[in-house]
Amino acid sequence: MHKRQHSPEFKLEVVRQVASGEKRPAQVCREHGLAESVLSRWRKGYQERGEAAFRSQTPATSEAARIAELEQFCGQLALENAVLKKTLQALRSRSDMR
Structure with a gap:
């Protein structure tokens, strides 16, 4: 809806x-x-x-809310990126052992 x-x-x-x-x-x-x-x-x-x-809402309030939302999203992406890098390193080290 x-x-x-x-x-x-x-x-x-x-x-x-x-x-x-x-x-x-x-x-x-x-x-x-x-x-x-x-x-x-x-x-x-x-x-x-x-x-x-x-x-x-006043523009300043909505802008501040949007900035906070984007900062939260950026932090989430950074965390996901770190997890993916660790996983890739682990996969590479396993394939090097073979």
Whole structure:
């Protein structure tokens, strides 16, 4: 199943329609093909944090997260590389003994 991503503006508009009484939650879900649980989560976030609930991460935060992810991946590759080198050395030493 493909996970859809909605813009912060879309989420805010949908939540405002329900909050103002303009539309009922079930109507909004039908019109936009949303699960009720998704709308419920958006409404809860809006009640707790207002419009800030739909602001995307700041670029610095997302960049830092991406850097951390890449550093972790680099460490994993270094570890795998070391294991492969040891295995290759062991195989070479076995073939030299024959």
